[in-house]
Amino acid sequence: xxxxxxxxxxxxPGSPLKPExxxxxxxxxxxxxxxxxxxxxxxxxxxxxxxxxxxxxxxxNGAGKTTTLEMIxxxxxxxxxxxxxxxxxxxxxxxxxxxxxxxxLQSQALWPELTxxxxxxxxxxxxxxxxxxxxxxxxxxxxxKRRALVKGLSGGQKQRLSIATALVNDPEVVFxxxxxxxxxxxxxxxxxxxxxxMKREGKTVIVTTHYMEEAEALCDRVAIMDHGRIIALDAPRxxxxxxxxxxxxxxxxxxxxxxxxxxxxxxxxxxxxxxxxVLLFTNDVSATLNALIRFADQKGQQISSxxxxxxxxxxxxxxxxxxxxxx
Amino acid sequence: xxxxxxVQMAIAQGTMLRRxxxxxxxxxxxxxxxxxxxxxxxxxxxxxxxxxVVDEDGSQAAQSLTGAFASVENVKFQQGSRSEELGALKxxxxxxxxIVPPGFGAGIEQGGAALQVYYDNSNLIRIGYVTSTVKAVxxxxxxxxxxxxxxxRLEQQAVExxxxxFIDFLTPGMVGMTIMFTNLAVGFLMVTWxxxxxxxxxxxxxxxxxxxxxxxxxxxxxxxxxxxxxxLLIGRLVFNVxxxxxxxxxxxSGLLGVLCMLSIGYTLAxxxxxxxxxxxxxxxxxxxxxxxxxxxxxxxxxxxxAPIVAAVPLTHLNDALRAVVNxxxxxxxxxxxxxxxxxxxxxxxxxxIRLFRWQ
Numbered sequence: 001x002x003x004x005x006x007x008x009x010x011x012x013p014g015s016p017l018k019p020e021x022x023x024x025x026x027x028x029x030x031x032x033x034x035x036x037x038x039x040x041x042x043x044x045x046x047x048x049x050x051x052x053x054x055x056x057x058x059x060x061n062g063a064g065k066t067t068t069l070e071m072i073x074x075x076x077x078x079x080x081x082x083x084x085x086x087x088x089x090x091x092x093x094x095x096x097x098x099x100x101x102x103x104x105l106q107s108q109a110l111w112p113e114l115t116x117x118x119x120x121x122x123x124x125x126x127x128x129x130x131x132x133x134x135x136x137x138x139x140x141x142x143x144x145k146r147r148a149l150v151k152g153l154s155g156g157q158k159q160r161l162s163i164a165t166a167l168v169n170d171p172e173v174v175f176x177x178x179x180x181x182x183x184x185x186x187x188x189x190x191x192x193x194x195x196x197x198m199k200r201e202g203k204t205v206i207v208t209t210h211y212m213e214e215a216e217a218l219c220d221r222v223a224i225m226d227h228g229r230i231i232a233l234d235a236p237r238x239x240x241x242x243x244x245x246x247x248x249x250x251x252x253x254x255x256x257x258x259x260x261x262x263x264x265x266x267x268x269x270x271x272x273x274x275x276x277x278v279l280l281f282t283n284d285v286s287a288t289l290n291a292l293i294r295f296a297d298q299k300g301q302q303i304s305s306x307x308x309x310x311x312x313x314x315x316x317x318x319x320x321x322x323x324x325x326x327x
Numbered sequence: 328x329x330x331x332x333x334v335q336m337a338i339a340q341g342t343m344l345r346r347x348x349x350x351x352x353x354x355x356x357x358x359x360x361x362x363x364x365x366x367x368x369x370x371x372x373x374x375x376x377x378x379x380v381v382d383e384d385g386s387q388a389a390q391s392l393t394g395a396f397a398s399v400e401n402v403k404f405q406q407g408s409r410s411e412e413l414g415a416l417k418x419x420x421x422x423x424x425x426i427v428p429p430g431f432g433a434g435i436e437q438g439g440a441a442l443q444v445y446y447d448n449s450n451l452i453r454i455g456y457v458t459s460t461v462k463a464v465x466x467x468x469x470x471x472x473x474x475x476x477x478x479x480r481l482e483q484q485a486v487e488x489x490x491x492x493f494i495d496f497l498t499p500g501m502v503g504m505t506i507m508f509t510n511l512a513v514g515f516l517m518v519t520w521x522x523x524x525x526x527x528x529x530x531x532x533x534x535x536x537x538x539x540x541x542x543x544x545x546x547x548x549x550x551x552x553x554x555x556x557x558x559l560l561i562g563r564l565v566f567n568v569x570x571x572x573x574x575x576x577x578x579x580s581g582l583l584g585v586l587c588m589l590s591i592g593y594t595l596a597x598x599x600x601x602x603x604x605x606x607x608x609x610x611x612x613x614x615x616x617x618x619x620x621x622x623x624x625x626x627x628x629x630x631x632x633a634p635i636v637a638a639v640p641l642t643h644l645n646d647a648l649r650a651v652v653n654x655x656x657x658x659x660x661x662x663x664x665x666x667x668x669x670x671x672x673x674x675x676x677x678x679x680i681r682l683f684r685w686q
Binding site for chain 2: 118123127
C-alpha cells in the first residue's frame with residue numbers, strides 16, 4: 001500500500017537551503033524570457049542557485065525546462081532577462097562560462113566511430129582545465145572498455161560515458177537534462193548515486209526531470225515549472241508540507257451523485273475527481289479511511305485499487321495546476 | 328586551448344573517417360572501376376576511323392607508303408585530292424589526312440623526306456589513337472628502308488605535341504570526381520551530427536564553429552590526399568598514366584578542389600534539415616556536375632550550355648588536374664581554374680559560417 005515515494009522521501013538528503021543564506025549564488029536568473037514565434041516557452045522566470053546544492057527543475061513535457069537550460073548553457077539567446085554565472089553575463093561571455101560548466105544533453109551525442117578513451121580526450125581538448133582521463137574511466141567503471149568503440153557499448157555504458165564527458169573539465173556546475181528518461185529503475189538508482197557523488201565533491205548540480213520521485217530523492221531545492229513559469233520553488237519537503245494535507249487516499253469510485261458526498265468525510269481537506277477515480281487529501285488517514293469504507297458499504301458501492309500515500313511533489317503539482325505531471 | 332583543440336579535433340575526425348571504410352573506399356572503387364571499364368575493356372579511342380592519303384608525288388616510294396597505310400587494321404582507307412580530303416577532315420569525317428608532297432620520292436633517294444599530316448583535333452578521345460597509328464605506320468616504313476630510321480619525318484598539323492590517350496584523359500577526371508564526392512560528404516556529416524545532437528553537445532563547449540570547420544577541412548584534406556594518391560598510383564602501375572607536370576601544382580589544384588567541394592557541402596548542410604533532404608540535394612548537384620564538369624567524357628558545350636559548364640566548379644577542378652597531369656601545365660595554364668575554385672570556396676565558406684547553427 002505504501003508507495004515507493006515514501007521510501008524516496010526517507011532517503012532525501014540534507015536540510016533545505018535558502019538562496020539568501022550565507023552561501024554564494026553561482027547562478028542568478030532574472031526575468032528570463034524566450035518565445036518561439038507566438039509560443040512562449042519561458043515566461044519571465046527568476047531564481048538563484050547556490051554553490052554545492054542540487055537544484056531540480058520539475059515539470060511536465062513542454063513546461064520550458066529544456067529551453068531554460070539551453071539559455072543558461074549558451075545554446076540559445078534569451079529574448080529578455082539576464083543570466084549571471086559566477087558574476088559573468090552568460091550571453092556576453094558565453095565561451096568563458098562554457099569553460100566552467102559541464103553539460104549532459106537529452107540525446108547522448110557520442111561519436112560511434114571513436115573509442116571511449118578517444119572520446120574523453122577529444123572533449124578534454126576543448127577546455128583549459130581538464131581532469132585525468134584515467135581517473136574518469138575508473139570512476140565510471142569504463143577502464144576495461146577504454147579501447148572499445150562507442151558503437152559497441154551497452155546503453156548503460158554509453159550513459160556513463162556521456163556523463164563522464166560532462167566532467168572532463170572539472171566543471172563548477174553540472175547541467176543534466178532529463179538524465180534518467182528511458183532508463184530502467186535499477187539504472188536510474190545507480191545514476192542517482194552518481195549525482196550524489198558529484199554533490200559530495202562539492203559540485204553544483206542542476207537537473208531537469210519529469211519524475212517527481214527523482215526530484216524528491218536528489219534535490220535540495222526544486223523549482224516546479226508549468227507553461228513557462230515557475231509556480232513553486234522550495235525544498236521538496238517544504239513544498240509537501242505547504243499542502244493543507246499530509247496524506248493522499250486514491251481509489252476507484254463510480255461516477256455517481258454520491259461521489260460528491262466523499263468531500264464531507266472526516267479529515268478530508270480537499271478532493272479531486274478524475275474519470276473513474278477520486279483523490280482525497282487528508283490530515284487524518286485512519287479516520288478518513290474508516291469513514292470511507294463505511295460510506296461505501298452504506299451506499300453499496302465498490303471501492304477499487306485503494307492507494308494511501310504520504311503526500312508527494314506530484315500532489316503539490318496537482319494542487320497547484322489541477323493536472324498530473326505525467327498527463 | 329585552440330591549437331590543442333584544433334589538433335585533437337583533426338586527429339579524431341581523421342580517425343572517424345578512416346574507420347568508416349565504406350565511405351572512403353566507395354569513391355575510390357567507382358573511380359578505379361571506371362578506369363578499368365574504359366581503360367581495359369572498352370576503349371572508346373580504338374574505334375575504326377577514316378584515314379586519307381593524298382598522293383601528290385606519284386613516285387614508287389609514295390605508292391608503297393600509301394599501300395602501307397591502306398593495309399592498316401581498324402582503318403577505313405580513303406584517297407582523294409588535297410582539297411576534297413581536307414574538306415572532309417573539317418567536317419569531322421576523317422581522323423587524319425596524310426599528304427605526300429611532290430618530290431617525296433626524290434627526297435627519299437637523297438636520304439630525307441617529309442610527310443604532312445592533318446589531324447581532326449576536335450575529337451579528343453580518338454586523337455591519341457589516330458596519331459599513334461600514323462606514327463606506327465611511318466616508323467615501320469622507315470624500318471623497311473634498311474635501317475634509316477629518320478628518313479621520313481612527320482610534319483604534324485593542328486595537333487598537340489603530347490598524345491593523350493583516353494585513359495590519360497579519364498584518370499584526372501576520376502581524381503576530380505573522387506575529390507567532389509568525398510568532400511561534399513562533409514555536409515552529410517554535419518546534418519547527421521545535427522540530427523543526433525552531436526553539434527548541440529559541441530555547442531555547449533567553448534569550441535568555435537570556425538575551428539570545427541577548419542579541423543574538418545584538415546581531416547577531409549588528408550583523406551582526399553590518400554584517395555588521390557591511390558588512384559594516381561593505380562593509374563601509373565596499371566595504365567601507365569604519367570603525371571607530366573609538377574607534383575606541387577597537382578597538390579595545390581587538388582587541395583583547392585577539396586576546399587571548394589567542402590564549402591559546397593557545408594552550404595548544402597546549412598539548408599538541408601534532414602539526411603534524406605541533404606542526400607537528394609547532393610545528388611541533384613553532383614550528377615549534373617559529373618557530366619558538365621567533364622569527369623568522364625569531353626563535351627563540346629553548345630553556346631547556351633557553355634556558361635553553365637564554366638560555372639560548374641568541377642569543370643575547373645578537372646581542367647586544372649588535366650592541365651598538370653596531361654599537359655605539364657604551369658601557373659599560366661592554371662590560374663583561371665584556381666581563381667574559379669577559390670571564388671567558390673570563399674563564397675561557400677562565407678555563406679556556411681553565416682548560416683551555421685548548432686541545432
